[in-house]
Structures are given as structure tokens and as C-alpha cells.
Amino acid sequence: MGTEPTERTAGTAGTERIGKVCIVGASGKLGQYMVRHALDRGYEVVGVCRERSVPKLAALADRITIVPGQTDDPEVIRRAVDGCDGVLTVLVPWGVRQYSSGTAQAVLDHARPGARLIFSCGWHITRDGKDKYSRLFTTTLKVVTWAAKLVRAAEIDDQVEACRRVFASDTRWTVVRGSTLEEGESQGLPVWSRHVGDPILASDRTRRVDYALFMVEALTDDLLVQEAPAIVGCKTPSALAAAS
Ligand SMILES: NC(=O)c1ccc[n+]([C@@H]2O[C@H](COP(=O)([O-])OP(=O)(O)OC[C@H]3O[C@@H](n4cnc5c(N)ncnc54)[C@H](OP(=O)(O)O)[C@@H]3O)[C@@H](O)[C@H]2O)c1
Numbered sequence: 001m002g003t004e005p006t007e008r009t010a011g012t013a014g015t016e017r018i019g020k021v022c023i024v025g026a027s028g029k030l031g032q033y034m035v036r037h038a039l040d041r042g043y044e045v046v047g048v049c050r051e052r053s054v055p056k057l058a059a060l061a062d063r064i065t066i067v068p069g070q071t072d073d074p075e076v077i078r079r080a081v082d083g084c085d086g087v088l089t090v091l092v093p094w095g096v097r098q099y100s101s102g103t104a105q106a107v108l109d110h111a112r113p114g115a116r117l118i119f120s121c122g123w124h125i126t127r128d129g130k131d132k133y134s135r136l137f138t139t140t141l142k143v144v145t146w147a148a149k150l151v152r153a154a155e156i157d158d159q160v161e162a163c164r165r166v167f168a169s170d171t172r173w174t175v176v177r178g179s180t181l182e183e184g185e186s187q188g189l190p191v192w193s194r195h196v197g198d199p200i201l202a203s204d205r206t207r208r209v210d211y212a213l214f215m216v217e218a219l220t221d222d223l224l225v226q227e228a229p230a231i232v233g234c235k236t237p238s239a240l241a242a243a244s
Pocket residue numbers: 025026027028029030031049050052053056090091092094095099120121122123177178179180181208
């Protein structure tokens with residue numbers, strides 16, 4: 001591992017054939033972009049979202065199957081992932097009810113053996129403890145984790161637990177760690193590195209549409225199996241500097 005390059009572009013063709021995918025959290029911003037990328041590739045798409053959010057998928061409703069329900073409900077996930085070759089899961093820390101870890105667990109328990117499982121999260125997740133964070137980042141994370149829990153808005157440490165369970169599983173997982181996101185036209189497939197703090201990631205910006213592109217491309221990229229890539233936009237100054 002130590003001699004391998006740590007800065008890469010994704011997109012190497014994988015061996016797994018993907019026909020049907022499930023997108024857990026399909027109604028959110030990242031989820032909707034992923035639905036469109038998956039449809040563009042000709043995949044059959046099943047989307048899971050909260051019942052109240054089904055109208056957000058109205059524009060796509062005639063092209064996908066929607067399974068309404070809480071994403072941490074094992075029965076909802078069992079039905080949704082049935083027959084899927086890949087599952088793309090938006091892990092979010094909202095509420096104080098272990099929503100993130102419940103969602104990850106339901107996917108790990110019910111996806112078919114051998115399915116590609118792709119999860120989203122932020123740079124704050126570390127797989128091996130070798131990420132290097134600025135003092136500002138660490139302090140802000142501590143304050144936000146504490147304050148969000150205090151007002152019962154979000155449980156960031158439960159997103160950490162969700163990823164811990166994914167890392168410990170023997171499934172064909174990838175945890176895609178997003179930088180700060182922005183809206184805008186696609187710039188192309190983001191580049192990645194194994195550790196936050198690597199120079200290629202310094203710009204800390206990715207277009208949300210391209211984050212979704214990376215998630216969907218990861219389905220067929222065997223280099224990303226059991227990896228936790230931290231990504232950054234391919235046209236950002238740090239990515240361009242690394243490329244040159
Ligand atoms: N925002 C950033 O700058 C950033 C940076 C790095 C990584 N990320 C990662 O990117 C992913 C997507 O984040 P995003 O910020 O772009 O948001 P997003 O795509 O809009 O997704 C938000 C998701 O959270 C759900 N949600 C919202 N409120 C909820 C609640 N109270 N209970 C349960 N579910 C709720 C939404 O479902 P409904 O449609 O039902 O509301 C939606 O599926 C996440 O994994 C995040 O960790 C984000």
C-alpha cells in the first residue's frame with residue numbers, strides 16, 4: 001500500500017456488470033443528480049425517499065421506481081435493493097435517532113452479496129486516522145457536532161459510526177468523502193486521494209453534479225472497492241497543479 005500512488009483519477013473500467021441500481025436518498029440534491037447519471041448510463045433505477053419527499057421526484061417519476069419510506073427502515077431497504085447490482089446511499093446525519101448508522105446497516109444487511117455499495121459522506125470521516133486536518137476544520141467540526149446534537153438537529157458522530165460499520169464489512173463498498181460542495185455545470189469526473197491533507201485536495205471544492213458522477217462511476221470502478229476516496233473538482237487549482 002505504501003508504494004502505491006495516492007492521487008488518482010477514477011473511471012477505470014470495472015468487471016462488474018451493472019443493470020439495476022438503488023439510490024437511497026434519491027430526492028435530495030445529490031440523489032437527484034445520481035438518478036440522472038444512472039439513467040444516462042441505461043441503468044434501471046429504484047429510488048428510496050421519505051414519503052413527504054416523493055413529489056420532489058415528480059420530473060423523474062415515469063422513469064424510475066420509487067419506494068417511499070424512511071431510509072433506515074430495514075423492510076423498506078430490503079424491498080428497494082431486491083435484485084440490484086449496485087446501491088448508492090446518501091448518508092446524512094439528520095435528527096438524533098441514529099438515522100445514518102441505521103441506513104448504512106439496512107443496506108449492508110439487505111443488498112445482495114457481491115453488489116457494489118457506494119456511500120456518501122464528508123471529509124470529516126477518516127478510515128485509517130492518517131488524514132491531516134487544519135485546526136480550523138477540527139475545531140469547527142467539534143463545535144458543529146456538539147451544537148447540532150444539543151438542538152437535536154443532527155448527529156454527526158452517528159455518521160462516523162455508519163462509516164465505521166461500512167469499513168468493517170466484507171462487502172464491495174466504497175465510501176466517497178466529499179469536499180465542500182457547490183452548484184454549477186459539470187466540470188468532469190473529480191480526482192481523488194486517500195488522505196485529506198494531500199496537496200491535490202487543497203482547493204476543497206467539488207460541484208455537486210460531479211460528486212454524483214463520481215458516485216455513479218464508482219459502481220464500475222474496481223480500483224475503488226474498499227477504498228474511501230476523498231474527492232475534489234478536476235478543474236480546481238489544486239487538482240490542476242497536481243496534474244501538471
Ligand atoms: N453539503 C456539503 O457541502 C457536503 C460536503 C461534503 C459532503 N457532503 C455529503 O454529501 C451528501 C449529500 O449532502 P447534501 O448537503 O448535498 O444534501 P442533499 O443531497 O440535499 O441530501 C440531503 C438528504 O437528507 C435527507 N434529509 C433532509 N432532512 C432530513 C431529516 N430530517 N430526516 C431524514 N432525512 C433528511 C434528504 O431527504 P429528503 O429529500 O426527504 O428531504 C436528502 O436525502 C451527504 O452524504 C453529505 O455528508 C455534503
